[in-house]
Amino acid sequence: xxxxxxxxxxxxxVNDNPFMKPMEWVSLALLAGVVLVVLPLALDGFRLNLVGKxxxxxxxxxxxxxxxxxxxxxxxxxxxxxxxxGYCMAMYLKLEASSVENTKIQSxxxxxxxxxxxxxxxxPWFWQPFKSLPLTxxxxxxxPVAFAFLISVAxxxxxxxxxxxxxxxxxxxxxxxxxxxxQQGYTGGINGITDLRTLHGWDIRxxxxxxxxxFVNGGLLIGCILMAQYVKRSKLGRILVAMRExxxxxxxxxYSVAGFKVFAFCLAAxxxxxxxxxxxxxxxxxxxxFVGIVPSIEMVIYxxxxxxxxxxxxxxxxxxxxxxxxxxxxxxxxxxxFGLGALFIAVVLAFPNGLAxxxxxxxxxxxxxxAKGLTPTPTPVLPAHGAPAE
Amino acid sequence: xxxxxxxxxLSSIFVMQGFAxxxxxxxxxxxxxxxxxxxxxxxVINMAHGEFxxxxxYVTYLCSGFFQTHLPSLxxxxxxxxxxxxxxxxGALGMLVEWALIRHLYKRPLDTxxxxxxxxxxxxxxxxxxxxxxxxGVELPSWMMGSIPVTDxxxxxxxxxxxxxxxxxxxxGVALLIYRSRFGAQIRAVMSNRxxxxxxxIDTEKVDRYTFGLGCGIAGIAGSAFTMIGSTGxxxxxxxxxDTFLIVVFGGAASLLGTIASAFSISQTxxxxxxxxxxxxxxxxxxxxxxxxxxxxxxxxxxxxVRR
Numbered sequence: 001x002x003x004x005x006x007x008x009x010x011x012x013x014v015n016d017n018p019f020m021k022p023m024e025w026v027s028l029a030l031l032a033g034v035v036l037v038v039l040p041l042a043l044d045g046f047r048l049n050l051v052g053k054x055x056x057x058x059x060x061x062x063x064x065x066x067x068x069x070x071x072x073x074x075x076x077x078x079x080x081x082x083x084x085x086g087y088c089m090a091m092y093l094k095l096e097a098s099s100v101e102n103t104k105i106q107s108x109x110x111x112x113x114x115x116x117x118x119x120x121x122x123x124p125w126f127w128q129p130f131k132s133l134p135l136t137x138x139x140x141x142x143x144p145v146a147f148a149f150l151i152s153v154a155x156x157x158x159x160x161x162x163x164x165x166x167x168x169x170x171x172x173x174x175x176x177x178x179x180x181x182x183q184q185g186y187t188g189g190i191n192g193i194t195d196l197r198t199l200h201g202w203d204i205r206x207x208x209x210x211x212x213x214x215f216v217n218g219g220l221l222i223g224c225i226l227m228a229q230y231v232k233r234s235k236l237g238r239i240l241v242a243m244r245e246x247x248x249x250x251x252x253x254x255y256s257v258a259g260f261k262v263f264a265f266c267l268a269a270x271x272x273x274x275x276x277x278x279x280x281x282x283x284x285x286x287x288x289x290f291v292g293i294v295p296s297i298e299m300v301i302y303x304x305x306x307x308x309x310x311x312x313x314x315x316x317x318x319x320x321x322x323x324x325x326x327x328x329x330x331x332x333x334x335x336x337x338f339g340l341g342a343l344f345i346a347v348v349l350a351f352p353n354g355l356a357x358x359x360x361x362x363x364x365x366x367x368x369x370x371a372k373g374l375t376p377t378p379t380p381v382l383p384a385h386g387a388p389a390e
Numbered sequence: 391x392x393x394x395x396x397x398x399x400l401s402s403i404f405v406m407q408g409f410a411x412x413x414x415x416x417x418x419x420x421x422x423x424x425x426x427x428x429x430x431x432x433x434v435i436n437m438a439h440g441e442f443x444x445x446x447x448y449v450t451y452l453c454s455g456f457f458q459t460h461l462p463s464l465x466x467x468x469x470x471x472x473x474x475x476x477x478x479x480x481g482a483l484g485m486l487v488e489w490a491l492i493r494h495l496y497k498r499p500l501d502t503x504x505x506x507x508x509x510x511x512x513x514x515x516x517x518x519x520x521x522x523x524x525x526x527g528v529e530l531p532s533w534m535m536g537s538i539p540v541t542d543x544x545x546x547x548x549x550x551x552x553x554x555x556x557x558x559x560x561x562x563g564v565a566l567l568i569y570r571s572r573f574g575a576q577i578r579a580v581m582s583n584r585x586x587x588x589x590x591x592i593d594t595e596k597v598d599r600y601t602f603g604l605g606c607g608i609a610g611i612a613g614s615a616f617t618m619i620g621s622t623g624x625x626x627x628x629x630x631x632x633d634t635f636l637i638v639v640f641g642g643a644a645s646l647l648g649t650i651a652s653a654f655s656i657s658q659t660x661x662x663x664x665x666x667x668x669x670x671x672x673x674x675x676x677x678x679x680x681x682x683x684x685x686x687x688x689x690x691x692x693x694x695x696v697r698r
Contacts, residue, residue, distance in 0.1 A: 162500065337511045338512055341508040342508065348495065348504050
């Protein structure tokens with residue numbers, strides 16, 4: 001039995017190990033060209049901002065490619081890290097927006113409006129670090145990664161994996177959502193943290209600021225792709241794949257399986273956190289509706305549609321699914337959930353390697369039939385994807 | 391936290407909250423039983439389990455309407471018919487889903503999770519299109535309304551008692567079916583060693599289909615019982631799915647006794663905490679405790695001693 005997953009794993013079994021193959025440089029150039037040149041020229045400010053919002057989800061999808069596609073750890077809680085990153089950014093922006101002059105009408109001026117509405121009179125301790133921009137930028141990544149580290153060390157050291165890990169991460173997403181919604185005075189509750197204005201004195205609501213943020217976002221995304229590519233290409237990436245396919249053999253060869261898993265999960269969390277922070281900056285608010293179970297699992301489908309083993313595919317998949325979501329739910333709101341549900345089923349049953357898999361199997365061979373070096377080399381048959389529980 | 395209550399008040403509070411916890415426990419057990427069979431025995435993650443439950447609830451809702459308009463004389467007994475129909479409807483849908491979807495994915499548990507999530511989205515939207523986005527409730531027969539006073543400060547609702555009774559009967563029935571019947575022996579044989587079970591002449595594909603159908607059918611009954619204590623909307627099922635999975639995992643998959651014990655401890659903790667804290671904090675603390683314990687003891691409360 002050769003499933004598309006196995007034929008794709010040849011990507012990491014080449015003998016020489018250059019940073020990127022020629023085809024991948026082409027993919028990178030194509031993506032960078034579309035994201036940084038074509039879209040900004042072709043779209044108006046509103047649409048560009050929308051694409052920027054989609055691209056923040058692509059950070060999560062990138063993380064999932066490494067964590068799920070390569071390391072075989074399916075996390076249904078990426079929204080937690082996206083949300084934590086976004087909330088860290090939003091807390092800084094909110095504190096800046098709640099200066100004493102801006103909040104004169106409140107009973108306690110100088111604190112965020114929702115705290116005032118909930119009879120809180122002083123800024124709580126965990127808001128204090130977010131008064132400083134450098135500290136905030138550090139915490140945007142550090143808080144989610146520390147949280148991911150805690151979860152993953154506890155789970156992987158005890159060899160919990162596979163479906164159990166997925167369920168636990170989902171439960172954590174649920175817990176965090178309930179907590180944020182319940183603690184209205186400290187978190188802004190169901191509405192989230194809204195009415196964000198300036199970043200260190202720079203108004204992020206203007207059109208020019210939005211365009212600049214879009215390019216910052218695009219640049220960071222390319223940076224994350226290169227970083228993920230580096231991980232994927234390195235020896236570490238090979239160990240991740242080996243672990244996914246036969247965990248015990250890797251362990252018996254003397255590798256610390258748990259350590260590698262923790263790394264993959266933390267890297268995915270860091271990417272998601274960057275995405276979340278950029279989301280807050282571009283969209284201007286953060287709310288629990290990006291933390292819970294539903295958004296978390298939707299982020300998995302972005303990676304799955306694009307191709308769980310393809311970094312570029314994940315970005316395209318994210319853009320495509322979100323574009324479809326926006327246009328469908330604008331014109332046929334009832335049909336969208338049917339479509340999304342069907343997409344989940346189709347991507348699992350019919351094309352488990354997503355768009356990237358379809359491209360590699362059907363388009364690439366036709367385009368480059370005669371080009372040398374791109375003909376598939378036979379790879380050993382590996383068992384189906386998905387690590388067993390425990 | 392206890393200061394302002396007298397001792398008698400406190401004991402009444404614990405009894406009343408304990409009873410509320412028992413009702414929650416019953417719904418949890420009914421939902422988790424189906425999932426324990428599907429997840430624990432078959433290893434399939436069915437994210438659409440909540441939607442199978444809601445199907446049962448909608449069947450009950452339709453039955454209630456039908457009996458009210460066409461057979462008002464039998465209205466008192468409609469619940470039993472509704473439950474049987476809910477079991478059949480959810481079970482039949484479950485077998486269809488197993489045939490169309492699940493059987494292709496037995497070797498890819500994580501992909502099953504995504505596919506069944508897709509299924510749950512489709513079912514939710516289908517419910518929304520058919521029954522409307524608003525929550526619906528059923529009319530309870532008169533004998534099920536009201537409550538029985540036990541002491542001056544303690545009284546128990548009849549519908550709650552009924553749910554508890556239904557849960558007891560169903561649980562005993564499932565236990566008998568799994569551990570005493572020929573079909574149950576076949577289920578356990580297939581789950582513990584599939585090739586060997588096939589070699590001794592058990593039709594493993596058929597057993598898979600009926601097992602999945604049974605789990606979904608029990609979810610349907612859970613939904614039917616659920617209508618007695620709450621209203622049903624298209625997304626009600628999703629609210630319970632995380633709790634249910636945690637219950638099954640916490641109890642130790644593949645152990646019915648563990649499932650019941652964990653449903654009991656989770657529901658009692660939650661309902662007792664709910665009195666002293668806000669509902670959301672009670673839920674957060676309960677779930678956190680469960681996740682914390684699972685991190686220390688990943689195999690759950692009860693484990694089967696099997697050689698792997």
